[in-house]
Amino acid sequence: MPRVNNVIQQVSQLNTYEQGKVFEFLKVVLMSNGITNSVNKEITENRFNKGKCCPFCNHNKISKYGKYHGKNGVKQRYKCQNPECRKTFNDFSKSPVSSSKKGIDKWLLYAQCMVNGNLLGNVLK
Structure with missing residues (x-):
């Protein structure tokens, strides 16, 4: 819990713009977990439809x-x-993600960052 408190303290010291960026990042990360499950289910359904x-x-x-x-x-x-x-x-x-070293959650996060117009260098971090 000390790490969480440390992060909360650091975020509270950011300006409004920086806090907005942190919020957008967390929103994408938290949403990607639910999206990942639905994408996994859809891939299974489409594979065996x-x-x-x-x-x-x-x-x-x-x-x-x-x-x-x-x-x-x-x-x-x-x-x-x-x-x-x-x-x-x-x-x-035999799907695009079968030989990837990254999971679907990372690909969805990457796609979301690219759609939002983030620079490639920032996305890779």
């Missing part, structure tokens, strides 16, 4: 294959039952 199938061979027989803790939270793994494929995958396999 026509029935579950393997993203590698499009075979429609897949089975659950455990869960794992990844950068986007706890995710269900699947395994293709096609004897020629037998690959494992999750909801994000």
Whole structure:
């Protein structure tokens, strides 16, 4: 709690413009948590909207294959039952974020900062 009190004290010493910037940043960060969950759900729904199938061979027989803790939270793994494929995958396999080292929350925050017109150097911090 001392760190939180320290941050509160430092923010109270900022001028109105700087406090507004801190507020906007916190608003984006706090909102991104809820947005991340809805984006994860939407990706899952879109991936399997026509029935579950393997993203590698499009075979429609897949089975659950455990869960794992990844950068986007706890995710269900699947395994293709096609004897020629037998690959494992999750909801994000073969998607733009599947090979990213950053989670969806970071990408959403980055996109929000870019939409707000923040400079690239400031966004990277």
